[in-house]
Amino acid sequence: MFSMFSNFWTPVLPIAEIGSAPVAVQLAGEPVVLFRDSSGKIAALLDRCPHRSVPLSLGRVTEEGCLECPYHGWQFASDGACTRVPLNDVKPAQLSKLSAIGFPTRIFAGLVWVFTGNASIPDLELPPSLLEPGDRYVIHHEIWNVHWTRAIENSLDYLHIPFVHRNSFGGWLNGVAQTDAIAQIQVHPTSTGMVVANRITTVPSGIELEWRQPNCVVVKFDLVDIPVRSHLFAVPVNEQQIRFVQVILPSPGVDRANFDFEAFIAPALEDRDMIESQKGEVPNTTDECNVPTDEPSLRFRRWYYRTVKDQGTNMSAHAANYRNLVGDSSLS
Template sequence: MLDGLADEGFADLWTPVAMSKEVGKAPYGLTLGGARIVLFRDQQGRVSALHDQCPHRGVKLSLGKVGKDGCLECPFHGWRFASDGACTHIPLNPMPEEKRRRYAATTFPVRERGGLLWVYTRPGAEAPDEPSVPSVMEQPGVHVWHYAETWNAHWTRAMENMLDSPHLPFVHRRTIGGPLARRMKPDSKMEMEVHPTPTGFRTTWTLDGGAPAEAYLEWLRPNGMSLNVPIPNRLMRLFMWCVPVDADHTRMMLVSTRDFLKVQPLAALLDRFNKRILREDQAVVESSYPVESPPVSEERSVATDRATLAFRRWYLERKKRGSQEPTAVTEAPTLAS
C-alpha cells in the first residue's frame, strides 16, 4: 500500500487532499500517490481517514455509508468501522471485542485546518508533528476561496511550474505576467535568489539590476507554493498544492486569501480570474516529457532555474532515500557556467 507513496517520494509527509466542503454526510474516496483513502465524518462532523479497502474482501469502503453511530459500513458484507479503524460489528459473526481487533481497518492521521483536509502519509501510525498551515488561511477578516481540479501531469512537473517565475511573461503575458513582459528587452537579464526558510525556501528576482520584485514565491515543503501579491495596504496571497494522485495525475488545490473584494459579485470575478491563470499553465505542464521531473543532468538548465532545481534536487534525494527524512534545503543549487 505504501509503494505508490514511496515511489512518489511522498511517504511520511502532511499534505492537503480535499477541501472541507467536499466531505459531507457521504464517504469521500480519493487516491493519493496510488493509495486509496476514504474520508468520512461522524455525527459531530469530525473527519476520519481510513485505507479505502475493507480488510475482509478488499472492496472500497467509500461505496458504503456512515451510520448514526459515526461508523463507516462496508457496502459488501456490512462490516462497520469506527473513526480509529476499530471493527465494531461483523454481521452474522458474533464475537467478543478482543477478537474483532484483528479485523480493524488501517487509519491515516487527518486534520481539518484552513478549509482543507490534511492527511499524513504514514498509515497506521501517529503523526510526529502537525501540518504547517499558513496562518492567513485561518485569519479573521480574510476572504478564503478554495478550488480544485485534476491535471494529466506528474506532481513534480506541476510543482516546478508553480515555483518558476521566468515563465510569467510568456505563459501569463495576458494576465499576471503582463507587467514583466512589458519591462523586458531582448537583452534583459533576470537574477534569481533562493533563500532557505523553515518550511522550504523563498525565491525572489530582479530584472536588469533593478530593485527586487515586490512579489515573491515560497515553496511550502513538500508540495505547496505561496505567491505574495504586492498590493499597497492590502493583503493578497495565493496558495497552490500539487497533490499526487498517481504517476500521471495531480490534483491542483488552489486557495486564494485576501482582505478586500469579499462581497459578491466582485469576489466571484476575481476568483474566476485566478482559475484563468491556472488554466494558462495547464496545457504547458501537461505537455512535459518525460512526465516526471528527471535528474538534473538530463535537461539543459540555466541560472534562472535556481528555484526549480532546488526543489528537484530535494525531491530526487528524498525519492532515493525512500521514506527516510531527507536533509532540509540549506542552500540554493549551484549551476555550471
Template sequence: MTSQTNLPGEVRDVTPQFTESEKETFQWTLQWYPVAVVDFLDPSRPHAIQLLGKELVLWRDGSRQWRCFEDFCPHRLAPLSEGRVESDGTLLCAYHGWRFNSEGNCVSIPQSKDKQAEALHCSNRRSCAVAYPTQERQGLLWVWAEAGDSAHIESQLRQPQIIPELESNSDRVVQLFWNIRDLPYGWDFFMENVADPAHVPVSHHGIMGSRYQDDQYYDMIRVREMSTQSGFSFEVVPAGSKLSQKIHDFQPPSLMRVVSTYKDGGQLILALYASPTRPGWCRHIGTQVLVKNEAGKKPEGVGFFALPMPNWLGHVLASLFLHQDTVFLHRQEKILARQGRDKWLDAVYTPNPQDKMTIAFRQWLEKRAGGGIPWAGESSSDLPPIEQQDKQKLFDVWTTHTQQCRVCQDALKNINRLAMVARVAAIACLCLGVIMDSRTVAMKAVVTGSTSLLTAPPTQFWWAIGGAVLFAMLGYLLKKLKRLFYVYEFEHAQND
C-alpha cells in the same frame, strides 16, 4: 559555496554544501497533506482519494469529524468508498454490511452466528480498517500519510503548512475562494512550474500579462537557505514596477507560498498546495489571500479571479488559467521519461538565472528527498503513465473536479433548471406572439371583412418575439456555461 552565476554558460548548481544536520533524508510518509476542501465534500457519502499511491477513503462520522481509512474492507477487500455512511455515524461496507467506527474498529458483522460470535470476531485486530490521522485546519482536510500504532503520536509532533495570515483574525486579511483540481502531471512538475515566474506572462498570456511585453529579464536570489525539512525560498529581482518584493517560498511536501508585496504596503499571497496522488498526477488546492495596507487599500489579485464571485464560478473559470500550461507539464514529464536520463539537469538547458529556483527544487528532490516520491504498492513504477495524446482528456473538468465538488454539483443542477425554464419561456413567448398576431388578424377580419395576411402585427407581438429571442439567448449562454463543468479546451495558437 553557492553558485549564483548565470554568465557565461549555464546555471547548473545552486545548492549549498551539506551540513551534518542536513544529511538526513526527507521522510515522505511522516507529513501532513491537504487532500480536500471540507466545504466542497458531501458528508452523506464516502469519498475515494489517492495519496502517495495509496487508495484511501474519506468519510464523516457521527461526531461530524472527517476520517480517513485505506480503501478496502478487511473482510474481502471490497472498496469502502463504494459503501455508505450510516445514520449511526459508522461506515458500512456495501458488500456484506460490515460496519466500522471512527477509529476503524469493526462494530458489526451481520453474518455472525450470534452476538457472542460477532463480538469475538469484531475484537480481532484483523477485522479493523486501516485508519490514518486527520485534522481540519483553515477549511482544508489534512491526512497524515502513515497509519499504525505510532502514527497518532508522530502526527502530533508536526504541524501542517497552514497560512499564518489566516490565523490572525485581522480585518486587513481577505481570503478568496479555495479551488481544487486533480492535474494530469506529477507533483514534481507542479512544484517546478510554480517555482518558475518566467513562464507566467508567456503561458498565461491574456490573463497574467503579455507574452510579447512582459517576458523581461530578472534574477532570482536565494533568501532562505536550503533545508531538508523546511525547503528554501528565492526572491525575484527586480520584482516589478508595482512591487517592492516578490518571494517564492517552497515548504515541502505540499506548499509553494508566493508573496508579492506592493509598494504601498499591501500584499498578495498565493497559497499553492499540491499533494502527490499517483505517478503522473497530483491534487492541487489553492487560494489567494489579500492583505490590505495600513490605509485599508486592498491589493490587486490574480487577474479577474480577484473579483467577487461565487465559489462555483471561480472553480469553472479556473480552467481558463490551469489549462494554459496543462499540455506543457503533462508532455514534458513524459518526454523526460522517454529520454531515460538519470538526472534532470542532463536533459535540460538552463542558461538564464530565471531557472535558479527550479534547479534548486530538482537538487532538493535528488539530494535531500531520496530522488523522488516513494510510491506505495504497484504505483512504484519508475515511469509515469502513458502520454495522453487526446487533449480533450487532458482538459477534462468533470472527473478532475466537478464530480468531487458538492458546490459545483449544486450549481450545475441549478443551471440545468434555469436552462429548462429559459427554453420553456422562449417557446411560451413564441406561442404567445403567434396567438396575439392571429387574434389581431381575426379581429380585423370581423371589423373590416378583410382577411389580408399583410396586417401589421401588434406591439404585444413584437414584445413576445423579443422575449422569445432573449430567453433563447439565455438558454444558449447557459449551455455554454454548463460545458465548463465538463471540459474546457485550450490552444495557444488561438490565444492572440
C-alpha cells in the same frame, strides 16, 4: 503504500465537499475514503475493506458514525477500528485484529488534510496565512494530467510568466523579456523549503514565492499591493495526475462579493496546458539544461531526489495485524 509521496501532510479536498456520504479519492496512488463520524470529525481510511477488499466508499455511514462495508456489513470507526461483524460471534478483543487502515486527518484553511502514513506523525506546520478561519478562503481545485513535481517546479518558476501568461497577467512582462533586462532570482533557504525573491533589473518590483515542503507554493501578491495571498498545492493523485488546489486568502478589507478572484484562478489553466505537455516527474539535476535562474528548480529537484523518491511508507507492520480468525481457537 504511498510510495511516491509518503509521510507527508497534504490537503486533499475542501471540507465543504464532505457531506453525509463517504467520498472516494485517490491520493498518491492509493484509494482513500473520507467520511464524517458522529461527532463531525473527518476520517480517512484506506478505501479497501480488510475482509474482501471491496471499496468502503461504496458503503454507508451508520447512525453511530461508523463506515459500513456494503458487502458483509462490517463496520469501522473513524480510526479504522472494526466495531461490528454481523452474524459472527467475534469477541471485542478479536475485533482489533480486523481493523481497516486509518490515516490521521486535520482541518485547516477550509481543507481536509491527510497524513500519508500512519506512524511517527509529525505536527502539521503551516504558514500563518493558512491558519485563518476556513470561511476566509476561496478555494478552487481540479485534476491535471501531470506529475506533481512538474507542477511545483512550475509554481516556483518566475521566468515562464512572460511567455506562458502573455495573454493574461504576464503580457506586460513579455515586452520586458524582449529587451536586455536580466532577472535576479535570489533564493533564501528556510527550515521548510525556500523563499524566492524575483526581480528583473528594469522592473520596479517582483513577486516573492515561498516553497513549503512538500507540495505548496505561496504566492505573495500582497507584498506588492495586490490584495491576495495565493497558496498553490500539487496534490499527487497518482504518477500521472494531480489535484491542483488554489487557496486564496483575500487581504483584510477586500470586498469579497465584488472582487475578481477568477483573475487569479483562470491563469493557472495556462500553466496546466504547458506542463501537461511534459512527461513524467522532474529529472535529476544533471538531466536537463539549466541556467542561473533555474536555481529554485534545482534546489527542489535535489530535495525531491534526496528525500522523497522511493521512500515509501512501510505498512507491513500494520498488515501484520491482519488476522485470519478462522481456526483461531479463541473463536470457539
